[in-house]
Amino acid sequence: MSNLSVFSGSSNPELAMEIAKCLGTGLGKLELRKFADGENYANYLESVRGKDIYLVQSTCSPQNDNLMELLIMIDAARRAAADTITCVIPYYGYGKQDRKANDREPITAKLVAKLLEAAGADTVLTMDLHADQLQGFFDIRADFLYASGPLTEYFMKKKLSDIIVVAPDVGSSKRARAYAKKFGAELAIVDKRRPKPNESEVVNLIGDAGGKTCLIVDDEINTGGTVVNAAEALIRNGAKEVYVMASHGVFASNAIERLEKSPVKEVIITNSIPYRGGSKKVTVVSIAKLFAGAIGAMHDKKSLAQILRGGK
Ligand code: R5P
DSSP: OEEEEEEEESSOOOHHHHHHHHHOOOOOEEEEOOOOSSSEEESSOOOOOOOEEEEEOOOOSHHHHHHHHHHHHHHHHHHBBBBBEEEEEOTTTTTTTSOOOOOTOOOOOHHHHHHHHHHTTOEEEEOOSSSGGGOOOOOOEEEOOHHHHHHHHHHTTTOOSSSSEESSSSHHHHHHHHHHHHTTTTTEEEEEEETTTOEEEOOOOEEOOTHHHHHHHEEEEESSHHHHHHHHHHHHHOOOOEEEEEEEEOOTTTHHHHHHHHHHEEEEEEETSOOOOOOOOOEEEEOOHHHHHHHHHHHHOOOOHHHHHHHH
C-alpha cells in the first residue's frame, strides 16, 4: 500500500509485525530508547513526510511508559511532517477510570484521549473499550473494533453443545447478549459486587447453568477475581464445564495462578496485550487480520461498517 507506513512502539512488537505482514508491508524503521535518566526517546530512521502513518502501541503495563512513548512517537512524527497519524491502540490503558465513582476522582479515560489529541494524533483505532460510552471521549476521529469476530470464530470450531453465555457482572450483559445471539445460546448474568477495588464477590446467579457448557465473556481479565468467582458459582450451580473468553488478557498480580487453580477449563484471549504467562489453559487468538482489515479500509477511505459490525 503506497504512502502507508506502520511503526511499532515497544509494547507489542509481535502484533505490530503481524498487522504489517497482513497489510503486505514491513514495519517502518524507528529507534526507541531511553536516556540514562529514564526519559523516552523516539527517532524515525526513514522519512515520514507526507505519509499516512500508523503507530501500533497497546498502553498496557508499564502503562505510563507505553503511553509516554506513544505520545513522543506522535510528536516526532508530527514534527517530521507526517500527513496523518493514526494511533492503533489494541488495548487502551487507563480506560477503566471512566467516571467519577467517588468525589475528587479523575476520569483518566478522557484524559488519555485528550493527551493523544494534544500530541498531534489525527485518528485513534482501538478495540473493546471498557464501555462503549467511552467513544464519546474522543474529539478526534476514532474507530472502535470488537474482538468478538476472531474470538467466536475460534470458539465455534470447538462445536460444543448446550452452551450458555454468562455475563460475569451486570455491566457486561450487553456484550454477553451479543455473544449469546451469535451462538444461538441462552444468557445468564452474575450479580457481582465489588467491596473494594480489585476485589469481587458473587451475590447471585440469574439463569440456569445446570448441566450446561458455560462461556463467561468479559472485556478483560485483570486480577482474575471476576471470572474465577463467576466460574466457581457456576460449578456450584451444576454447570458441566466453564470456558472464559476475554478481549484483553491483562493478567495483573497472581491472575494466572488463580486461573490455574480455578475450575475454568480454558481461557481464550486475544493478543492485544502480549501474553507471557505460560499457562496451558490460555489460548491466544490473533486480532492482526481484524486490525489490518480496518487499517486497509481506513487508508483506502472505504467503509469500515462491515469490519466493525462483523466483529460485534
Ligand atoms: C469490570 O467491570 C470489567 O469488565 C472486568 O470484569 C474487570 O476489569 C475484571 O477485573 P478482575 O479480573 O480484577 O476481576
